[in-house]
Amino acid sequence: MKSLKNHISVIIPLFILLFSFEFVLNLDRIVKNYEESLFDDYSIVIASMTTLNENNLKKEIPLVKKLQPLSTKKVIDKFKNDFSPANLALLRTSLPKFYSVKLKYPPDEKTLEEIEKKLRAIPSITKVETFERSYTKIYTMLNFAKIISNIFTIFIFVISILLIFKQMEIWTLEHQERMYIMGLFGSPFWMKSAVLYKLVFIDSIISALAVGAIYYFVPKTEKFKQIMDSIGLSFGSVNFFDDMIILFSISVFITIFSVTLVILRQRTELK
């Protein structure tokens, strides 16, 4: 019973720590995914009195990925019944040329302003629409969510480490007499501490597996899929095996580091 309590005292903070880490990892994926889909639909619309050359524009603004002419056919078709063919032809020649400008990666607010400024500086361009307000609003919101979750995770991380550290101290004190007796017969450090390392290793595996199982099975549930679909979010492609390796490595590193630090600290204090 006591041993189970001891294990749970390490497993719970470790589980919370890994859970929040995996949460940040997945939130980052969701945000990135959302950002990509948002960016796929995003383009700057410009109106120019003359035909624009894509290469020239790229020279001017390196962030430009593609310059695509927009058809004015739809606009002209609207007036088909009201205008005479001669007037329609005149309208066709007098209308500016519309273009959609695709960018290489999502710009921040400042970059977008700079791009707009550069576009406006081109004499033939009469109108630039960056849709800045709607674009930057969502972008800022996503980044804000990411920052908040990162701060939250740092807090959880610190608290969990402290809890693990405390438990390691309890374990070391419980094993102190045994370690001292083993030392009287010339036992090396690794042998005296082997039991503690074994214990934390087992707890690391349990915690990593528990977190891995949650993040593997929960996204597969219908309810979860429904929620994600309804808000238009997705994890994208997740390599579960890679995530498990990351979780397991973090878990083992933290516990081994804590137990080593506690043993060394107590050894120094005993001296």
Add this chain to the structure above:
Amino acid sequence: MDKIIIHAQKLQLSYKKGEPVIKNSSFSIHKNDFVFITGKSGSGKSTLIRSLYGELPLESGHLNVCGIDLKNISKQKLNVLRKHIGVIFQDYKLIKEWTVEKNVMLPLMIAGYSKNVCTMQAHKLLKHVKLLHKADKYPLELSGGEQQRIAIARALAHNPILILADEPTGNLDEYSSEVIWDLLKGAHQHLGTTIVIVTHKIPSTLGINYKHYFLDGGVINEVS
């Protein structure tokens, strides 16, 4: 002249700088010696024995045990020294979470013997101390006398050059004490182990030659 196992020269030991418990003491203990160190309570008997297994650093002077200089000894070298020594304490210092068998196996495990060898040697020693039938028990299930017999079996397990015993019969009744003295005497006579015992009373019916050192005022003197 027999090989010197312990050699102390102008040895000074203290817990607080400038307040020596053992002062300027010089002595030598030879191979196959059976030595008693006696003295009043607080005379520094346990302090001296602690320094012999390297638990207490020297304040000044020289101390050589089993050919290893203990002055500024490194952790690694201390472990080497302790592999040559068997220690016995008044409070037994058995690992209570381990079975009797595993406790006896401890020095052999540290020495790196295989599990089979460790088990075989442990059983041999448990038979010698007449406690083989309690191999699977835990120390707290045994009496004080039995625990001390286990401690002796453990101290002998790795066939040490030297056994250091700090009041080995201090907590035991007369009958158990006699058993302990017999075991220590046997190790000395049959295995040639050098034995150093700190005690407040030398048994009257030991029946072997021994050396006697008396600690008084922090100075060790041989009693002839």
